[in-house]
Amino acid sequence: MSAVSRLYLDHNATAPLRPEAKQALLFALDLTGNASSPHHEGRKARGLIDKAREKVALLCQCQPQDVIFTSGATEANALALSPNLTLSGHNTAPKSFDKLLVMSSEHPSVLAGHGFSSEDTVILPVLPDGRLDREALQDHLEIMKSTGISPLVSIQAANSETGVLQDIASLSLLVHQAGGLLHVDAVQAAGRLPLDAQCAGADMLSLSAHKIGGPHGVGALVIRSGGIHFGKPLLRGGGQEQGRRSGTENVAALHAFGAACVAALESLSAEEIRLSLLRDQLISGLRQIDPDLVVFGEAAARLPNTIYFAPSFIDAQTALMRFDLSGVSLSSGSACSSGKVKDSHVLMAMGVTPALRKKALRLSLGWSSTMEDVTRFCDLFEKEFKQKGGARAA
Numbered sequence: 001m002s003a004v005s006r007l008y009l010d011h012n013a014t015a016p017l018r019p020e021a022k023q024a025l026l027f028a029l030d031l032t033g034n035a036s037s038p039h040h041e042g043r044k045a046r047g048l049i050d051k052a053r054e055k056v057a058l059l060c061q062c063q064p065q066d067v068i069f070t071s072g073a074t075e076a077n078a079l080a081l082s083p084n085l086t087l088s089g090h091n092t093a094p095k096s097f098d099k100l101l102v103m104s105s106e107h108p109s110v111l112a113g114h115g116f117s118s119e120d121t122v123i124l125p126v127l128p129d130g131r132l133d134r135e136a137l138q139d140h141l142e143i144m145k146s147t148g149i150s151p152l153v154s155i156q157a158a159n160s161e162t163g164v165l166q167d168i169a170s171l172s173l174l175v176h177q178a179g180g181l182l183h184v185d186a187v188q189a190a191g192r193l194p195l196d197a198q199c200a201g202a203d204m205l206s207l208s209a210h211k212i213g214g215p216h217g218v219g220a221l222v223i224r225s226g227g228i229h230f231g232k233p234l235l236r237g238g239g240q241e242q243g244r245r246s247g248t249e250n251v252a253a254l255h256a257f258g259a260a261c262v263a264a265l266e267s268l269s270a271e272e273i274r275l276s277l278l279r280d281q282l283i284s285g286l287r288q289i290d291p292d293l294v295v296f297g298e299a300a301a302r303l304p305n306t307i308y309f310a311p312s313f314i315d316a317q318t319a320l321m322r323f324d325l326s327g328v329s330l331s332s333g334s335a336c337s338s339g340k341v342k343d344s345h346v347l348m349a350m351g352v353t354p355a356l357r358k359k360a361l362r363l364s365l366g367w368s369s370t371m372e373d374v375t376r377f378c379d380l381f382e383k384e385f386k387q388k389g390g391a392r393a394a
Helices: 019-029 040-060 073-080 134-146 168-177 251-266 268-289 316-325 345-349 371-393
Strands: 067-070 099-103 121-124 151-154 181-185 204-208 219-223 306-310 361-364
Touching: 019 251, 040 067, 040 204, 040 219, 040 251, 067 073, 073 181, 073 204, 073 219, 099 134, 121 134, 134 151, 134 168, 168 181, 251 268, 268 306, 268 371, 316 361, 316 371
Parallel strands: 099 121, 099 151, 151 181, 181 204
Antiparallel strands: 067 219, 204 219, 306 361
């Protein structure tokens, strides 16, 4: 009798490699050639990169030349959120950006990875449901506009822990009216929602391949507005990526990234519906077992694949260990380098009590998830409930 396969419910940390991406990766690994070389092999490598760029651009509804390939979203965020960035227009001098405004619930690569000083950084509060405090943003923008300060604003399209969506289209109008520029971390929204709608009005987008079923170690910063210049790039050298990001390109990973974008785009509408049904069925099943279960951000619009919740009967540290031993992979929030359970800064920003934060667990579904996965997890959750919480609930 074959062993039961593990149940993977951590797509927001990293999605399993899509078959299309794996096939593209293996194909490109057999090729030889530096994409900067003029010979046949080099031109073939360059061709694969050009095709990958076109596929990423299609996912983001932008021009291929506006896709800057990076090592991932962390680098893309750092490249975008720099005081060296300028914006130039027709017959106008380049404009620099004096202040950075970021949400308190942003990913650590934004909160800790930008290049602005603490004095020039404004941390914007979020509401209890996880949405940006619009009035606070508007107040800061009005003050900056009245004093001639140009703001660079970074707003996450979808939170990696709660799945809460921000109204990027509406918020971008406020930013642009104040003479600002808007960067959006679109890592979790990409491949799950149409980016042209969810990120309408954004001037720059950050992407990560492994969140949509591509390989690790590759991503992109996508420029959706003209006239943006980066001054001193993070990586200088051979002048790759039109001088905006030097370094020999990872051809195989980029080819696989493009394949993952195509696969995600082709199934986007159907997957949004399918994952929403799985998510809602999962919440319903868990609440039938544990009526006191709390779902964070439930009052706001959320990703179709994400559930961030607190069981009534067990803390996250114990739950993660017990579910892992039962063959289930889930998390307590954003993946971190230590692999340890940490107090969620997202829930802290939302005003969630320490007692609930200690119990927070995240389930995130994706292209490989099935209704069987939902049923199986509910069965395991009920087993834990009966063992640890059933006596109190009886």
